[in-house]
Amino acid sequence: MDLLLTEAQQAFRAEVRAFLAAELTPALREGQQRSAGVYPEPEISGAWQRTLHCKGWVAPTWPVEHGGTGWNAIERFIFECECALAGAPIVYPIGIRLAGPVILAYGTAEQKATWLPRILSGEDYWCQGFSEPGAGSDLASLATRAVREGDDYIVNGSKIWTTHAHHANRMFALVRTADTPKRQDGISFLVLDLDTPGIEVRPIRSIGGDHDVNQVFFTDVRVPAAHRIGAEGQGWEQAKYLLEFERGTGLFSSRLRSSMKRLEDATAASRPFADPHLARRLAEVAIEIDTFEMLELMTLGTLAPGANPGPVSSVLKLRASRLKQTVSALGVEALGAEALRWEGHADPLADVLVPDHLNARAATIFGGASEIQLGIIAKSIGGL
Structure with missing residues (x-):
């Protein structure tokens, strides 16, 4: 995969940035930034999904004939990166990334006609x-x-x-x-x-x-x-198919960068990264995210729209979960003694860091525990 953007890709990035500047409201950005749960609340994620649906950009991983964008790997990466860095809400993925692919692969024509349009629009x-x-x-x-x-x-x-x-x-x-x-x-x-x-x-x-x-x-x-x-x-076969989409079709690196940005914004007043130890940890985590981003790009580059990522999805899920926990733990470390305060920080954004850290403990459990991912990797990739 050539990571140098062509003129066409640079033009696409400019189009995405212009769209975000025009459509991403301060309320939506704040709603995502203040979310400590797995996903933002429906009034935030749903509003952004409707905006993307009107633009035709809500389901980049779907085939074009069913409402997908037709983007190649680099275009999808550009879109996900720009959305995350701009602070756009996470689109609630259960319909788009999980139910949709199973219906596309196994559903009847009637089921596709009934459910897919309502998934795209957010009606369901x-x-x-x-x-x-x-x-x-x-x-x-x-x-x-x-x-x-x-x-x-x-x-x-x-x-x-x-x-x-x-x-x-x-x-x-x-x-x-x-x-x-x-x-x-x-x-x-x-x-x-x-x-x-x-x-x-x-x-x-x-x-x-x-x-x-x-x-x-x-x-x-x-x-x-x-x-x-x-x-x-046939449900077990479908479940395995779905879980590979759950674990391997999200671009987690861009959201990890967004979490790092939130951490830095929330702790800027106390300047915790003047501490050499924390500055070093920040650099180490940033490098880990860079490395993980390359792994995602390698995987994404092999997939056509709608294609199943296969067992490598377990590698991505395992690494993303651990990095999520690392970033959230760094947020609490940066707060220092202030982390003992549940709320009422000088910057209200800091109120999100402690709940985010606590909720992130589940990241290595939901979507398949880390032990399960290691077993899949050993069997399917390692041949053990």
Whole structure:
């Protein structure tokens, strides 16, 4: 991959910068900057998604015929970088980056026509029903059951750590439709409307004080069989496909740079990086992000729009999670004794650094724990 921008790519960067200057409001920028949760709240992310949708830029990883941009790897990198550095909100990814690719790969023509346009526009807000109280890293042990009854499935069970389920109107979920010798073979992929009778969403407050995640309970929930994506028993294959998109199609390096910028802005008044130790740590982390950026570019350069990143996604997810924790820990270190204060700092932006650090402890768990990623890397890439 040639990293020197051509004249056309420089013109594209100028177009992106002009668009951001015209459309990215101070309120949206502040909403992202003050977010300590995994994703900003829907009033922030949704407003930005609608703006991008109007421009036709909301789904860079989708094929053009389904609403994608047709950008090559460098153009997508330019766009993601400029958005992050400008402080644009993160577009809530569960519909765009997770549900969308599975529907594109496994959905019927009717499912694509029904759900894809609403994902792009943000009319549907999705959540992911994978983990259960007894099935986290060992996802194949999930027990939420769907029993076929005529044209419907009757679903009973629960899901946990369900991000933004309290905002969502739609969920994709793995459910057990058969008891088979190999547990993975009895799992199917269903789409549920969250206003269906029998669904209850209970909040879980995180250590950072946020309400990002929930436990969702299903009691005799009737789901049309037409809402099953793919064949019955194909859910494990679809889940692996989806998780590779979750772990490997985001450009994390640009957001890590944005987090570093927030850290520097929040602690500027106290000049903590006049301390040689902290200055050295800042430089070390910046170099690590540079290195990770090159890894992302190498991966991105091999992918056509809509293509699956494969097992290398585990390498990206593992490294991004650890870097996220490193950056957030550096923020608390830079605050020094001020980190003992939960809120009320001289710069309100500093109030975000401690919750961000606490919430980042989960980064090496959600989306597949680090131990799981190491196992995938050893098996799929290392051949062990």
